[in-house]
Amino acid sequence: MRVEAIDLTRRFGDHLALDRLSLSIEPGEAFGLLGANGAGKTTFIRMVTGCLLPSDGTVTVDGISPSASPTAVQARLGFVMETSRLYPELRVRSFLRFIGGARGLSGSALATAIDRVIERFQLESTVTRPIGNLSKGFQQRVSLAQAFLHDPPLVIVDEPTGGLDPLQQAEVQEILRGLRGRRTLILCTHDLHEAESLASRVAVLRHGRLVAEGNAKEVLREGETLDLFRSSVGIET
Amino acid sequence: MTALLALIRKEFASLFALPTAYLTLTMVALVTALIFFDHLRIYNQTLFLYATTTMGGFSSDEIPDYINLWDAVFFPVMETLGLTLIGVVPLVTMRVFAEERSRGTDELLVTTGLTPTTIVVGKFIVTLLFVTLMMAVSFVYPATAIERGGLGFQHLAAVFVGLSLYSIALASIGLVCSAFASSQLVAAVSAWAVAFVFWDFAWIHPFVSEGVAGFLDAICLHLRYGSFAEGIVSLENIVYFVGVVLVALAAARFSFDLRRVGA
Secondary structure, three states, X not given: OOXXXXXXXXXXXXXXXEEEEEEEEOOOOEEEEEOOOOOOHHHHHHHHOOXXXXXXXXXEEOOEOOOOOHHHHHOOEEEEOOOOOOOXXXXXXXXXXXXXXHOXXXXXXXXXXXXXXXXXXXXXXXXXXXXXXXXXXXXXXXHHHHHHOOOOOXXXXXXXXXXXXXXHHHHHHHHHHHHOOOXXXXXXXXXXXXXXXXXXXXXXXXXXXXXXXXXXXXXXXXXXXXXXXXXXXXXXX | OHHHHHHHHHHHHHHHHOHHHHHHHHHHHHHHHHHHHHHHHHHHHHHHHHHOHHHOOOOHHHOOXXXXXHHHHHHHHHHXXXXXXXXXXXXXXHHHHHHHHHOOOHHHHHHOOXXXXXXXXXXXXXXXXXXXXXXXXXXXXXXXXXHHOOOHHHHHHHHHHHHHHHHHHHHHHXXXXXXXXXXXXXXXHHXXXXXXHHHOOHHHHHHOOHHHHHHHHHHOHHHHHHHHHOOOOXXXXXXXXXXXXXXXXXXXXXXXXXXXXXX
16 A cells, blocks of 8 residues: 655644655555654654644545545554553453444454454453553554454554563564565654664654655664764764 | 444443443432432421411411422422532533543544544433433432422423433533543533533623523523423424534534644
């Protein structure tokens, strides 16, 4: 599934959150969107998912504009938000049943889809527990599971390892590594190593502008880009 | 329809997974009981006063017409219940949208493909059912007064319909406030404020023209609600309450568009 942005711009009052961003993500590609907090990554994602309208420019998913047909785009994508953006009071199976139902799945198709993601994300031991009682690592697995329930051709993952301990980070990264190549994956992160290990191509955003784009290993080893990124996240070079 | 049913099931599960729902139902039952028995106590004391030998004994001729179960218990209970519901209903509605927003699940909801209209309708249906349950809990006492007052089933039904419509209108106001607020506290306080303003405009009559006063009376909750308490079910009042609900739902739906624009 191809995602294309042309001169995509978003303003919030006087603040320019995204400045004429143009990029293209090819079908089946694992694409990393890198940048410090406030660089414009989430703004871009919100426009791709149809949650936010662009101020200028266009974005399309498989040729469909999320601004004009948000539900058509949302039916084709799975969205993994940062941890804790779930319903802590719901049990894992109830939550997955809700998301599947909202996606239009019912009856045996829903039961099969739930069993499939429970197995894939190794949630067997947690299905009857409230989400709020799970560790952050398991909560992120639940978040991933809901995004894959309807087997979407595009998956967007926003800061998948934010707030996780190193062991949980490694687990989630391992899961994401296994998902590459079968569908288009957009990964938003401010973790250089995560982007390098999971994405085949990356774009680096800074203050809403695209400052570098290309092969992950090449871009992230380019001294200038690396310095620019490190300075934007407050790391001394 | 599958999506709507899934949302309704999830809303019920979320609502009853937290103590708020049980506490609200218990609070409504307790407050209604307190209001009812307090008025009943006053009524009994008044009766007892008239029944004393110095007042002429138990002869009914000695008891004025206005000392009756209807005027001494039922109407004051309904009046106080109307005000109590303004306090209670926003406690139920404050979380409906504001909680989703404060914990960041609003975008999860939207990106699952649920349309804003489905979300608003689903959440409204659950709120409506909960408020009706609340009414069933609180209606026991007014029903007792009506039954003992010998007013019959039709009057009872009219009062229940009025009470439910009034509560649903309050819930709709609460939903709109929740849809536009980012915090539950702001949602509750703004719903209280709006509901109190719309409760009764009589205080403003001396300051406005007769035409404006008539218009304000036409949109105030108290007079519409009071008419049901008298056992009158008029189409005009039903249309009024249904209108409040529809305007509120449209406003809540509009809040989704505003968020997409980023306002």
